[in-house]
Amino acid sequence: MKVFTKIKELQEYLADQKHPIGFVPTMGALHQGHLSLLEHSKKDNQTTVVSIFVNPVQFNDKNDFDKYPRLLDDDLNLLETYNCDVVFAPSVDEMYPEPPKESYDFGYLDKILEGAYRPGHFNGVAIVVNRLFHIVKPDRAYFGKKDYQQYIIIKELVKQQNLPIEIIAVPIVREASGLAMSSRNLRLGENELQVAPEIYKALTLAKNLSRNKSINEVKQAVIDHLRRFPDFRIEYVEIVNAENLKPINDWDEGNPIILIATWLGDVRLIDNMELF
C-alpha cells in the first residue's frame, strides 16, 4: 500500500496505475462502513484510492471539528490489512494553501434537512470533494448511504461540473444493535450507546407503519418513540422522495425515505431508511 501526503507525488504515481480507479473519500476514524466502501471499490476497479482528510471547511461547529476522532496510524493499519492500494492523507495546508473561496449552488438541496441545521456544511463538502476529484481523477467514487443527502448533493456536483465520474451509493452498515456505523459513535458514552439504537428502532417502526398510516402519522409515531428517551434532542424527522429529497404528502408520490437527525448528549447522530 502506498501512502501519499503530497498532491504532486500522488498524481505522479497514479499516472502509471491501472484504470478504472475507484475512490473512497473519508475523514478517517475508519469503521466497517468505510471498509464496505473499500470492498465495493476493490471489486469494481483495478486501483483503489482512499483519502483521509478531516476537512475543516465542512464543520460549521468548531467543537465538532476539534473533537472529531483522528486515528491515522490505526486507519493506515486497517487499510493495509484490507489491501487498499493507495492512501492520500494530505495536510490542511496541502489541500488549502489559501483559504478556499468556492461557492456552490445546489438550489433547495443544500438548504433542507442537514443544510438547514448545518449552514455551509455542504458547500464545504463540495469544495473538498471537487478538489479531491480533480486530484485523484477517479472513474468511480463511493459514498455511504448513511449520509444520504451528501450522496444526492455529490451526484448533483458531478452533474453541474460535468465530471466523468460514476457516483456509487453503498448501503448503511449497522452494529448488531442496529446503530448505524459512524466515526462519531466513538464519542458516545456507555449510557448513550444503550439509547442510540432506538434511532434504528424508530426507523424500523416507520417502515412497518408505512402505507398503513399517513405520512404525518408515521412521522409522529417516530417522534413519539424517540421522545420516550429524554436524552435525545431531535432536530428533524422527515419523509421525502429518495430521488430528489422533495417532501411527499402521499406514499405514491415517490420512493419514500425517512431521515432523522438528533443529538444524544453532545454528539449529533443522523440515520435514514428507505421505506419501500
Ligand code: PAF
Ligand atoms: O462523508 C465524509 O466522510 C465526508 O463528508 C467526505 C465525503 C469525506 C468529505 O470530507
